[in-house]
Amino acid sequence: MTTFFDTRLQALVSLGQELRAQDYRFTTVTPATHARVNARPGNHVAGDLQGVFGWSRNFPDTVISERMLALLEAGGLLQRQDSQWRSAVRWSSLDGELFAHSAYPTVETDSVFFGPDTYRFAHALHQHFQIEESGPVRRAVDIGCGAGPGAILIAQAYPQAEVIAVDINPRALDFTRANARLAGVEDLQIRQSNLLDGVSGQFDLIVANPPYLLDPDERTYRHGGGEFGDGLSLRIVETALARLNVGGHLLLYTGAAVIDGEAPLRRRVAALLAGRAVSWRYEEMDPDVFGEELESSAYQQAERIAAVTLTVKRLG
Known part of the structure; x- marks a missing residue:
């Protein structure tokens, strides 16, 4: 029997596989640096995968594939921000692997930090x-x-x-x-x-x-x-x-x-x-x-x- 947790887990793993297939890479910086970079003109809305899954920016649904959008939704990781979307998961590169963790800013008490x-x-x-x-x-x-x-x-x-x-x-x-x-x-x-x-x-x-x-x-x-x-x-x-x-x-x-x-x-x-x-x-x-x-x-x-x-x- 497939549980809700199994569905979320598989959605997250499949999303990581999709990102890896597209050669996604991102080095996560300190929260202070992250805030400074996102505050620059033109950086409020994501225009690529790094903007969506690394810099945790809002994005229109045309930036990522329909499959990625569906996987975020299946994993309970898709948030609505006015007329745009936001990913509740961030992905970082380390030693050739991808690691999922909490999106920026990590304000929840149970956030999972990576940096x-x-x-x-x-x-x-x-x-x-x-x-x-x-x-x-x-x-x-x-x-x-x-x-x-x-x-x-x-x-x-x-x-x-x-x-x-x-x-x-x-x-x-x-x-x-x-x-x-x-x-x-x-x-x-x-x-x-x-x-x-x-x-x-x-x-x-x-x-x-x-x-x-x-x-x-x-x-x-x-x-x-x-x-x-x-x-x-x-x-x-x-x-x-x-x-x-x-x-x-x-x-x-x-x-x-x-x-x-x-x-x-x-x-x-x-x-x-x-x-x-x-x-x-x-x-x-x-x-x-x-x-x-x-x-x-x-x-x-x-x-x-x-x-x-x-x-x-x-x-x-």
Whole structure:
């Protein structure tokens, strides 16, 4: 029996296949850059596929094919904007694959974000895959998988491994299912979970790209909690320490506020790992991201927000 969810999933996958057949590509930028580009004269209405599915612009029904229009409607992803249409899904390119996620602007509390952080996270994963001492990966999990790029990249790098994608947001899991199917990753396990609640066993690799900002509306995809947005990142480190096999790794990509030259996140991670049988490395990948956040009251003490990677290996 075909369910409404199956119909929506298949519509999304078929739409991705149509876009791939037309060699669609789009690199998703920050929300601030997106707003600036869309505000330029002539950019309010889409004139091509990138305008419809990348820049999330309104479009007349002559811009895309009747089949694409029908697939958007079947997936519940077609919105009416006066005399024009708007797609409720955006498509981004990464490593030769297409990933569906929420359209711009991501204002809903259950929005599924994809952007520059995703590309940096993917880069960090590829670097980790190439490290010889990373060891064999038989079981891996992506905590807070979002649209699924991390879990899908792991499954492609370790085709014999059991790979699990978890997220607290059901909408994220829907996108992950569609994106995995479109990428040909059929055996990815996708589960709703708060961190690793309800997911049993140990892992050789745990990865995460969590939200790390302080969002006044506490939107799931954006709000990290804690003093400077590092609350969820620290909870992931604590969770991973109890669930890594000996020789297993945690790879955390996140953001860290820097105050008077020091990141409170790094200090708190050091205290958390002190006395444990682990080796770890903390690195800045980008020294200055989301600079507009420094104008908010939550970051009045911060001089910058850095994109960082934390790698932890369990030794015993």
